[in-house]
Amino acid sequence: MAIDSLLRLPLKVVNVGLAGFAADLKARGVAVAEVDWAPPARGDARLAALVSKLGALDSVDAANREALGRFFKAEPVLVDVRPAGEVLTRLKDRMILHAGPPIGWERMCGPLRGAIQGAIVLEGWAPDLAAAETLAASGGIAFEPCHHHDAVGPMTGMITRSMPVMIVENRTFGTRAYCTINEGLGKVMRFGGNDAEVLNRLRWLATTLAPALAGALRLQGGLPLKPLIARGLSMGDEMHQRNVACSSLFIRQMAPWLARAVSDSATLASACEFIGANDQFFLNVAMAMGKAITDPARGVAGSTLVTAMCRNGTDFGIRVAATGDRWFTAPVEQPRGLYFPGYTEKDANPDIGDSAIVETIGLGGFAMAASPAVAGFVGAGSAAEALNYTRAMYDIAFGRNPDWTMPALDFAGVPTGIDVRKVVETGIAPTINTGIAHRLPGIGQVGAGTVKAPLACFEQALTAVAGKLGVG
Amino acid sequence: MPPSSTNLTANRVRRGFYLDSVALMRLSQTVSALPGVTTAALMIGSASNRGILHEAGLLTPGCDAGANDLIIAVQAATQAQLDAAVNRAEELLDQPQAGAVAGSTRRPRTISAALTDLGGANLALVSVPGEFAAGEAHRALGLGLHVLIFSDNVSYEEERALKEEAQKRGLLVMGPDCGTALIGGVPLAFANEVALGDIGIVGASGTGLQEVSTLIARGGGGVSHGIGTGGRDLSEKIGALTTLAAIDALDADPGTKRIVLISKPPAANVAEAVLARVARSKKPFVICFLGAKGLKLPANARFASTLAAAASAALDKPVTGSLDVHSTAAQARAGFDGQRRWIRGVYTGGTLCGEAQIVLRDTGEPYWSNAPIPGSLPQQSAVAHSLVDYGADEYTRGRPHPMIDPALRDQALATALGDPAVAAVLFDCVIGHGAHADPAGAVARVIKAGPGNRPALVASVTGTDADPQNRATQVRTLQEVGVLVAASNAEAASLALAISRPR
Numbered sequence: 020m021a022i023d024s025l026l027r028l029p030l031k032v033v034n035v036g037l038a039g040f041a042a043d044l045k046a047r048g049v050a051v052a053e054v055d056w057a058p059p060a061r062g063d064a065r066l067a068a069l070v071s072k073l074g075a076l077d078s079v080d081a082a083n084r085e086a087l088g089r090f091f092k093a094e095p096v097l098v099d100v101r102p103a104g105e106v107l108t109r110l111k112d113r114m115i116l117h118a119g120p121p122i123g124w125e126r127m128c129g130p131l132r133g134a135i136q137g138a139i140v141l142e143g144w145a146p147d148l149a150a151a152e153t154l155a156a157s158g159g160i161a162f163e164p165c166h167h168h169d170a171v172g173p174m175t176g177m178i179t180r181s182m183p184v185m186i187v188e189n190r191t192f193g194t195r196a197y198c199t200i201n202e203g204l205g206k207v208m209r210f211g212g213n214d215a216e217v218l219n220r221l222r223w224l225a226t227t228l229a230p231a232l233a234g235a236l237r238l239q240g241g242l243p244l245k246p247l248i249a250r251g252l253s254m255g256d257e258m259h260q261r262n263v264a265c266s267s268l269f270i271r272q273m274a275p276w277l278a279r280a281v282s283d284s285a286t287l288a289s290a291c292e293f294i295g296a297n298d299q300f301f302l303n304v305a306m307a308m309g310k311a312i313t314d315p316a317r318g319v320a321g322s323t324l325v326t327a328m329c330r331n332g333t334d335f336g337i338r339v340a341a342t343g344d345r346w347f348t349a350p351v352e353q354p355r356g357l358y359f360p361g362y363t364e365k366d367a368n369p370d371i372g373d374s375a376i377v378e379t380i381g382l383g384g385f386a387m388a389a390s391p392a393v394a395g396f397v398g399a400g401s402a403a404e405a406l407n408y409t410r411a412m413y414d415i416a417f418g419r420n421p422d423w424t425m426p427a428l429d430f431a432g433v434p435t436g437i438d439v440r441k442v443v444e445t446g447i448a449p450t451i452n453t454g455i456a457h458r459l460p461g462i463g464q465v466g467a468g469t470v471k472a473p474l475a476c477f478e479q480a481l482t483a484v485a486g487k488l489g490v491g
Numbered sequence: 492m493p494p495s496s497t498n499l500t501a502n503r504v505r506r507g508f509y510l511d512s513v514a515l516m517r518l519s520q521t522v523s524a525l526p527g528v529t530t531a532a533l534m535i536g537s538a539s540n541r542g543i544l545h546e547a548g549l550l551t552p553g554c555d556a557g558a559n560d561l562i563i564a565v566q567a568a569t570q571a572q573l574d575a576a577v578n579r580a581e582e583l584l585d586q587p588q589a590g591a592v593a594g595s596t597r598r599p600r601t602i603s604a605a606l607t608d609l610g611g612a613n614l615a616l617v618s619v620p621g622e623f624a625a626g627e628a629h630r631a632l633g634l635g636l637h638v639l640i641f642s643d644n645v646s647y648e649e650e651r652a653l654k655e656e657a658q659k660r661g662l663l664v665m666g667p668d669c670g671t672a673l674i675g676g677v678p679l680a681f682a683n684e685v686a687l688g689d690i691g692i693v694g695a696s697g698t699g700l701q702e703v704s705t706l707i708a709r710g711g712g713g714v715s716h717g718i719g720t721g722g723r724d725l726s727e728k729i730g731a732l733t734t735l736a737a738i739d740a741l742d743a744d745p746g747t748k749r750i751v752l753i754s755k756p757p758a759a760n761v762a763e764a765v766l767a768r769v770a771r772s773k774k775p776f777v778i779c780f781l782g783a784k785g786l787k788l789p790a791n792a793r794f795a796s797t798l799a800a801a802a803s804a805a806l807d808k809p810v811t812g813s814l815d816v817h818s819t820a821a822q823a824r825a826g827f828d829g830q831r832r833w834i835r836g837v838y839t840g841g842t843l844c845g846e847a848q849i850v851l852r853d854t855g856e857p858y859w860s861n862a863p864i865p866g867s868l869p870q871q872s873a874v875a876h877s878l879v880d881y882g883a884d885e886y887t888r889g890r891p892h893p894m895i896d897p898a899l900r901d902q903a904l905a906t907a908l909g910d911p912a913v914a915a916v917l918f919d920c921v922i923g924h925g926a927h928a929d930p931a932g933a934v935a936r937v938i939k940a941g942p943g944n945r946p947a948l949v950a951s952v953t954g955t956d957a958d959p960q961n962r963a964t965q966v967r968t969l970q971e972v973g974v975l976v977a978a979s980n981a982e983a984a985s986l987a988l989a990i991s992r993p994r
Contacts, residue, residue: 022661022662022663022736022739022740022743023739023740023741023743023744024613024637024661025613025614025637025662025663025674025740026674026675026715026716026740026741026744026746027744028611028613029675030613030614030674030675030677031609031611031612031613031614032612032613032614032615032616032679033602033605033606033609033612033614033615033616033631033636034615034616034618035602035615035616035617035618035619035627035631036616036617036618036619036641036642037618037641039925040616040618040641040679040680040925041616043678043924043925044616044677044679047677047678049677050609050612051609052599052605052606052608052609052612053598053605054598054599054600054601054602054604054605055597055598055599055600056600056619056627057600058623059623059626067626071626071629071630074629074630074633075629075633094506094507243507243559245507245508245509246507246508246509246559246560247509249508249509249510250509253509253510253511406597407597410597410599411597411600413599413604413607414599414600414601414604419607421584421585421586422508422509424510424511424514426511426514430510430511430514441601441603444601445600445601445604447600
């Protein structure tokens with residue numbers, strides 16, 4: 020840029036500080052953007068210095084462009100549904116995958132323990148829930164995060180060998196990601212439910228629905244997900260709290276192929292009925308897609324973009340591209356939201372689940388502007404407030420996804436690529452839309468709301484990346 | 492409509508893409524309006540849409556797009572126009588509009604976030620507390636913005652680092668401690684409404700820039716750009732990095748015909764470098780290094796000893812007003828007893844205080860100042876004039892600058908009114924954006940409450956009639972309480988001097 024460029028252009032000013040200066044300029048008709056300034060990194064001088072040093076490195080921006088480019092270039096396609104034991108090659112017998120960063124039995128919350136007991140009984144490793152608890156507590160079961168197996172799971176995130184997983188293939192990068200089938204609302208294992216009704220439904224998913232879906236997907240050569248999401252955003256879904264549009268589009272697209280793949284009309288009817296009656300059916304598809312999109316960015320050297328966010332009900336964990344598989348964890352926060360009749364926040368378990376993978380790719384809380392209905396549900400109130408949620412996320416995102424746009428923001432792209440530098444600089448935590456589980460095992464979902472990712476995770480990650488880059 | 496035989500048609504397909512059809516129709520309209528384009532359509536490749544495109548002659552035979560793909564179909568007169576239109580369509584798809592939505596009151600928290608709201612921003616105006624100012628300025632530079640740093644309390648090291656980075660990036664850093672700038676007629680921070688014209692100004696002093704730009708405007712001229720550099724730019728440690736960049740910019744600016752430099756006297760080697768740069772320009776310069784003596788100027792530069800002289804030189808005519816200094820002084824003295832001898836200068840603007848000192852110094856009058864100009868011989872004795880800058884650090888710690896709140900200065904003025912040794916109270920009244928809403932009214936109230944037997948009151952008003960306070964109104968307010976209002980601060984100092992001198 021030439022030094023005299025300022026003198027040749029009409030002034031367009033970013034005002035950082037005294038509001039009076041901006042007001043004078045606006046009164047003269049000069050275009051002004053006003054920064055709502057606060058001391059960077061909430062006044063922490065060490066972190067503020069790291070932010071500005073990492074901000075000055077062009078190499079970090081280049082790495083982030085590379086990582087975000089991998090997000091945007093992804094071509095996720097739902098290709099198949101298979102038993103987890105067949106496709107997750109490192110998922111051994113007597114191993115249970117759970118949501119969130121690594122955790123041992125002794126630190127697990129109620130719903131996670133409840134779900135594990137149910138999963139043990141489901142797999143036949145113990146005759147009943149009590150025996151299952153004893154087995155789990157005695158060290159007879161291996162626990163590993165879904166994320167360590169290219170998989171994600173909502174809420175408690177249970178995956179065992181017999182459970183079917185949906186497979187999303189990222190055709191650009193040749194990678195695959197996995198998620199279980201959504202069980203529906205109410206008393207379900209992902210919220211810690213573990214009674215006979217819960218286990219019988221899981222058996223039906225494995226024996227009946229999964230083969231039907233698999234047949235339909237294979238017949239049609241896979242279901243491309245990116246355009247489906249784009250359409251869902253324009254129909255009021257944000258793909259975390261609200262999936263009614265995408266679930267509907269899903270069954271619309273799948274129905275003829277299910278009809279071709281399933282010869283028995285009773286099975287066909289039950290499959291269509293189950294999907295059609297579950298507004299959240301698509302959530303698990305979106306999650307597997309999120310994992311498939313973010314995984315190729317894992318390990319992009321020098322990138323400060325977040326590749327995963329998840330919770331196990333005790334800890335919140337994030338991964339950052341530059342530091343690969345390392346987890347940065349902090350105590351998970353309590354969601355704020357609305358409760359089903361008969362329940363209050365006293366009943367709520369701290370936040371849980373791998374579903375924050377959808378926020379990691381710019382959906383969920385980041386795409387709240389697409390979903391005014393959700394804004395009301397999660398206590399944000401007016402549609403204008405829903406826009407503010409998304410606008411806040413623009414402050415911490417590295418870019419906007421040109422393929423996924425929101426009509427209410429004049430088709431602006433969803434804020435994508437959470438930059439730990441920006442999170443630490445602004446003190447704005449990613450907003451996650453979430454369901455709320457009961458704190459005791461076996462009860463299930465009691466509400467829904469939003470939760471903030473703990474800033475401590477991002478502060479640790481920033482420090483680690485800075486250390487890796489020799490800055491600090 | 493069937494395709495015309497002279498038109499070319501192209502289809503480009505985006506796989507796995509969906510956008511709402513209303514948004515696509517808007518984009519289609521934009522692309523259709525491009526040069527040479529007869530028709531254009533962006534459509535999802537569903538069977539029915541393919542039918543529509545086919546009917547319109549917009550579907551090329553090889554196009555295999557399906558319901559999950561987008562077809563960009565364009566018909567244009569030439570291959571170049573066709574390519575340009577298809578590429579533009581891709582660009583439009585990749586750059587969804589910035590969300591500037593009515594009803595959303597949220598403001599961005601960072602400069603980079605603000606940039607996505609305000610595409611094409613080119614200047615950051617930074618006025619956060621000093622300890623954070625350099626950080627924000629670095630961020631702004633990194634994002635390709637020119638920067639005006641109003642904040643002070645930025646270290647020399649940080650200032651130098653910022654200016655070096657700006658130099659590397661081809662950007663301008665005005666400040667730190669830059670109170671005033673005028674870019675293309677737009678006043679920034681503390682500045683005045685000044686007509687556009689062909690005189691460029693580079694000022695290390697905000698008030699100096701205000702005085703010269705408003706004198707030029709009132710003299711019938713105009714200012715192309717007024718670039719503030721910050722008070723320390725011409726120090727040895729900073730080496731005039733911004734001043735030199737500003738000269739480059741104004742030298743290259745076709746709207747600028749002559750250039751005025753305003754500063755305290757720079758360090759000798761810095762002055763040399765600046766004057767060497769001036770010598771390389773083809774444009775005429777006016778050099779106003781307040782208090783400097785014996786400068787060796789290049790042929791295209793003239794020296795101006797005061798701000799008023801600088802404005803006169805830039806305009807090629809004197810900026811004096813209708814007031815005759817000698818007869819006015821004689822009239823003012825007529826009612827005095829023999830004791831009134833001294834000037835009490837009470838200033839809000841440091842540079843104006845310095846300019847008054849030059850007027851006194853050049854006549855050999857003894858004076859004292861808390862902010863002495865270089866080369867002056869300050870008197871400690873009470874038997875002297877005094878010129879006090881109430882904007883100096885010792886008066887502004889923990890309180891607003893007197894240009895914003897002149898109470899402290901006006902108090903000192905009230906004290907001087909009752910002093911039988913004082914011949915003339917000399918003061919300034921600076922208006923414009925950022926300044927007190929009615930400084931003349933504030934001082935007029937103090938004068939009205941003062942004694943009947945009082946010294947002469949001499950003032951100047953820095954500003955224009957287009958300023959929010961309106962200079963004519965401010966002048967009238969002062970005249971109504973008996974203040975002699977000069978055409979410039981230099982003239983006010985001369986008048987005060989003439990009043991104070993015994994016959």
